[in-house]
Amino acid sequence: MGNNLPRILIVDDEPAIQRFLRTALDSCEFSLHQAENGHAALAATVTTKPDVILLDLGLPDMDGVEVIRRIRQWSQVPIVVLSVRDREGDKVKALDAGADDYLTKPFGVGELLARIRVALRRSLQQAPEPVYRIDELEVDLARRRVLVRGEEVSLTPTEYELLRLLVVHAGKVLTHRQILKQIWGVGYLEQPHVLRVNISNLRHKLESDASRPHYILTETGVGYRLKAKS
Amino acid sequence: MGNNLPRILIVDDEPAIQRFLRTALDSCEFSLHQAENGHAALAATVTTKPDVILLDLGLPDMDGVEVIRRIRQWSQVPIVVLSVRDREGDKVKALDAGADDYLTKPFGVGELLARIRVALRRSLQQAPEPVYRIDELEVDLARRRVLVRGEEVSLTPTEYELLRLLVVHAGKVLTHRQILKQIWGVGYLEQPHVLRVNISNLRHKLESDASRPHYILTETGVGYRLKAKS
């Protein structure tokens, strides 16, 4: 149905919980979708573009925290964790990975609804586009695809991570140290060479003239910057 | 001192809780402020512009939910409720009034900190850093970009540092020695030449007529001054 009710994606592998949530939420206020495992959840996040995700941490195929982390690579969609795990460490890990809220089962339906409304309040007031188009360069963070003049370009994992970092901060200067810390870890803080090589490689794949960069600009003595969206 | 630690406003009338929270949060990561009742909380929200508010619902002078409602009339600052009341109805009321999170006492310090980080994440990412606009000159400190008549100007690291210093103190006179110490270090205190060369270079990049400076003004015998914001 092409309605415009708020879309909620329920990620849980237990049919009982799925049923319970559907009953609780199915008052015609929401358009409900579901996924039974982590990979399905990631796919569904791309395809259904939910306004809120209700995520159980105990999934059969991958760790729930990893699901959060992957979604946060490209999306700001509010994630409310529903879990039986009441240990503080679990909560902290999930929240720091990017979750917005954490509810411990069992919880009241009223509270769940209220917390969903909180999440929706934020979701609706900000709708950022997950596809960055800058002149002839197109980066689809959700699908992990990069196009130059319509042609798909294949990047190595490091190259893609580097480009993603630049895209997320498009327009801002990222210092060498910020990039090195983010991608190679604190051990490489004093080793800008590895970064330069990767920037060079990226440019040769993305730019039409690598020696006259159009997208990835050098800020001498400081770092690099991706051209801002026009 | 004009530090920029995240500001947290603690609203609670019990000294014991105040002490507990101050201890828990006082790891030099936050700048803490407090209010003992609802009216003080509203006033403090205006004056200290906190990045997060920790609010106890049981205040002596007015209902906590009413405090939330009043703040929400003009501010989007994240509000995390800390309360002994565990009734679902209380949670729903507070959340629907505009609170972002609701923690029932007793709670773990780790969880509290994690939920504060969640709130800060949102608070900080939607707060754009100020842009200094002085006539036709525009300095965006967050993006490290300088525009003159809409055209981007590229500055060397030293030139940018110098301009940044001037911008931060726009309108005030900075002595030669202050600038030299700040940018070149104490070893250059008696060497104003290097500063003059850089001021000259900056002017040629920013001013339409470098010999008749409009932005970077010379205070003969004293130092330099950037024209104040109009």
Next chain:
DNA sequence: CTGGCATCTTGATACTTTCTTGATACCTTT
């Protein structure tokens, strides 16, 4: 287990930008 493949790391080298410095010209005040 082994070879092949893609990727990552590292070193050498050429190249570019930025910094420093000295020489010199320019104001402005007395």
Next chain:
DNA sequence: AAAGGTATCAAGAAAGTATCAAGATGCCAG
């Protein structure tokens, strides 16, 4: 006109950057 402070130019030195390519690493398929 002299003096003290200021502005500009340009060249060498220093610092930072780009690129190629060889060796190291790790993974997958046969």
